[in-house]
Amino acid sequence: MSQPTKTARTPASSQRLKMRRDLAAAAMELFATKGYEATTVDEIAATAGVARRTFFRHFRSKEEAIFPDHDDTLERARAVLDAAPAHEHPLDTVCRGIKEVMKMYAASPAGSVERYKLTREVPALREREIASVARYERLFTRYLLGHFDEAAHHDGDDDPLLAEVAASAVVTAHNHVLRRWLRGGGVGDVEAQLDHAFGIVRQTFGTGFGASRGETTGRGGPAARASAQGKVLVTVARTDAPLDEVMQTIERALRQS
Structure with missing residues (x-):
C-alpha cells in the first residue's frame, strides 16, 4: 500500500497560503453582502486589513480571489x-x-x-x-x-x-x-x-x-504473463502482482486465443 504523499511547506509558503485564504474570505464576505459586481479590489484588501498592492501580489483579479x-x-x-x-x-x-x-x-x-x-x-x-x-x-x-x-x-x-x-x-x-x-x-x-x-x-x-509497454511490478519484470495452449490457459504471475493486472492479462490472453 502506498504511503500518503506529504508536501513540505516552508514558513513563507504557509504564510502566503494564509494570506491568500484571508483575502478569499474577505472577498466571499463582500460578494455575499454587496454582490460580486459592486465589490472592488480596494474593498477586499481593506476588509482583509492589507494594502491594494498586497492583494495583487497574490491574485491578478477579484474573481481569482475566491480560489485561493x-x-x-x-x-x-x-x-x-x-x-x-x-x-x-x-x-x-x-x-x-x-x-x-x-x-x-x-x-x-x-x-x-x-x-x-x-x-x-x-x-x-x-x-x-x-x-x-x-x-x-x-x-x-x-x-x-x-x-x-x-x-x-x-x-x-x-x-x-x-x-x-x-x-x-x-x-x-x-x-x-x-x-x-x-x-x-x-x-x-x-x-x-x-x-x-x-x-x-x-x-x-x-x-x-x-x-x-507491458505491465510491470516495479521489480523489473512483467507482473503477469498468460498464453493459450489449445484449450488450456497458462498464467504465470509474481506473488506481488496486483490482482487486477493478473485478471487483465488473463482477459487479454482469452481474447487472443
Missing part, C-alpha cells in the same frame, strides 16, 4: 504523481492525485457550498473555475502520456488518445461527484462516492491501458 488553494492543491497532486509506486496502474495514480482536489473542498464544506452557489451565479467566476479544472486535466494527461512507449507509436495507435480521454474521464468523474455533494449541502461520505465513480472509470479505461 488551487495552486497549492495542484502541487500536491503533482507530488502524488511523482511519488507513485512503480507497480501502481497509472490510472489509479491519477485518481489518487485528483483526490487532493476533493480534500481541498471537503476541508471546508460550508465555505465550498457557498463558493459553489456563487460560481453558478457569476459567469466570470464560472470561467475561472473551468480554467482551474483545465490545469489538472493537462497535468494528468501528461502523466498518462509519459507511461506509454513513444517508440511503439505508429499510425493508428490510439495510446495518446486513450491517455487524453482517460485523464478527462477522471476529472469529469471527480467533478460530477463534487457537484452532487455540493448541491446536497456538502454532507455525506464524498470519498466513498468518489471511489465508486473511479471504479467505473477504471473498468471502462483500465483494461489494456499501457499495453504497448
Whole structure:
C-alpha cells in the first residue's frame, strides 16, 4: 500500500497560503453582502486589513480571489504523481492525485457550498473555475502520456488518445461527484462516492491501458504473463502482482486465443 504523499511547506509558503485564504474570505464576505459586481479590489484588501498592492501580489483579479488553494492543491497532486509506486496502474495514480482536489473542498464544506452557489451565479467566476479544472486535466494527461512507449507509436495507435480521454474521464468523474455533494449541502461520505465513480472509470479505461509497454511490478519484470495452449490457459504471475493486472492479462490472453 502506498504511503500518503506529504508536501513540505516552508514558513513563507504557509504564510502566503494564509494570506491568500484571508483575502478569499474577505472577498466571499463582500460578494455575499454587496454582490460580486459592486465589490472592488480596494474593498477586499481593506476588509482583509492589507494594502491594494498586497492583494495583487497574490491574485491578478477579484474573481481569482475566491480560489485561493488551487495552486497549492495542484502541487500536491503533482507530488502524488511523482511519488507513485512503480507497480501502481497509472490510472489509479491519477485518481489518487485528483483526490487532493476533493480534500481541498471537503476541508471546508460550508465555505465550498457557498463558493459553489456563487460560481453558478457569476459567469466570470464560472470561467475561472473551468480554467482551474483545465490545469489538472493537462497535468494528468501528461502523466498518462509519459507511461506509454513513444517508440511503439505508429499510425493508428490510439495510446495518446486513450491517455487524453482517460485523464478527462477522471476529472469529469471527480467533478460530477463534487457537484452532487455540493448541491446536497456538502454532507455525506464524498470519498466513498468518489471511489465508486473511479471504479467505473477504471473498468471502462483500465483494461489494456499501457499495453504497448507491458505491465510491470516495479521489480523489473512483467507482473503477469498468460498464453493459450489449445484449450488450456497458462498464467504465470509474481506473488506481488496486483490482482487486477493478473485478471487483465488473463482477459487479454482469452481474447487472443
